[in-house]
Amino acid sequence: MLEVRSSGGKTFYQRYTDERGRERQFKVGPADVLTLDQARRRARTISAQALLGNDPQQRRQDIRSVPLVSFFARERYLPYVRTYKNSWMTDETVLRIHILPKLGSLALDEVTPDAINALINRMREDGYSSGTMNRVIVIIRYLYNLARKWKVPGVTGNPAAGLSAGPDVMRNRFLDEDEVQRLVQSIQEDENRTAAQAILLLLLTGARRNEITFARWDYVDWKNKTLLVPKSKSGRARAIALNQSAMALLSAVPRHDGNPYIFPSPVTGRPSASLYFPWDRIRTRAGLGDVRLHDLRHSFASFLVNRGVSLYVVQGLLGHLHARTTQRYAHLTQETLTSAAELVQDVVRYPGLGGTDAGGAASSS
Secondary structure (H helix, E strand, O other): OOOEEOOEEEEEEEEEEEEOEEEEEEEOOOOOOOOHHHHHHHHHHHHHHHHOOHHHHHHHHHHHHEEEHHHHHHHHHHHHOOOOOHHHHHHHHHHHHHHHHHHHHHHHHHHHHHHHHHHHHHEEEEEEEEHHHHHHHHHHHHHHHHHHHHHOOHHHHHOOOOOOOOOOOOOOOOHHEEEEEHHHHHHHHHOHHHHHHHHHHHHOOOOOOOOOOOOHHHEEEEOOOOEEEOOOOOOEEEEEOOOOOHHHHHHHHHOOOOOOOOOHHHHOOEOOOOHHHHHHHHHHHHHOHHHOOHHHHHHHHHHHOOOOOOOHHHHHHHOOHHHHHHHHOOOOOOOHHHHHHHHHHHOOOOEEEEEEEOOOOOOOO
């Protein structure tokens, strides 16, 4: 049939009966685009599909019911993970920066392994680490696993299954004392005092970024010198020990009327989702372009271990549940190792080797 409207618009339709005996109508297309012969050929295909039991109208509705990746991510995935996942803001950042700009406009059933591999290859060309690329793959995989679990239309498989950007490279960067002083000087000079003070507190406490950026004034126990973290990465509450410098820093931080946060964004009044831009400015000015914000936590552990603090104590200060996690943060300098090796001379006393003699005095060769 051809529908002719009072506005002058014309549209071809094909009527058919579905397998339940109901009369349906399928829009073939506008008459100013399709010729009569083209519309008739398309109409015969539609009728044939209906006779074979494949309702073309239902098929069209099924396709249109498949959500876009961007819609599913924002309306279902993120609201779900934020209810239980401490690092949900990392998911939001990865989606916003890496995934949605490339895949967000596709429907869930249009994303293929090739499309994901193309995204990963572009990230590799831009110099991203295998850890960051694998995080992208993990989030896409989990997003599709949830879509399958929730029986979202169009999702029957997982295009990220079996994909990997390669093994993660465990990168540990520790600051030495000279680098610390350069960093502190750069922090003192930075114009964003809120961010600078938050970064300095990270260095003084070894805390995680969000534990400091989301800190509130009522979390500070001035008497016991601790900062409460109601829910840490392990899912448990913990208290960050505050040394004298950390206490002095907090005492100097200005309070904002009606704002419970210690380091609120000067723009939104809320905790900053990322300290990247002020941190990048600070580290660049200090000549430490390869140092990540999380490396301050590594360095905090390194400072303590090299001064003889036991791993058990460092584990408690960092809030780790398992000592194995703490061990990868512990870094012994060559000076510390050499000093420790010197202690063996007190046991192995061999004349003429420059150690100590039987009486405890240093021998000469």
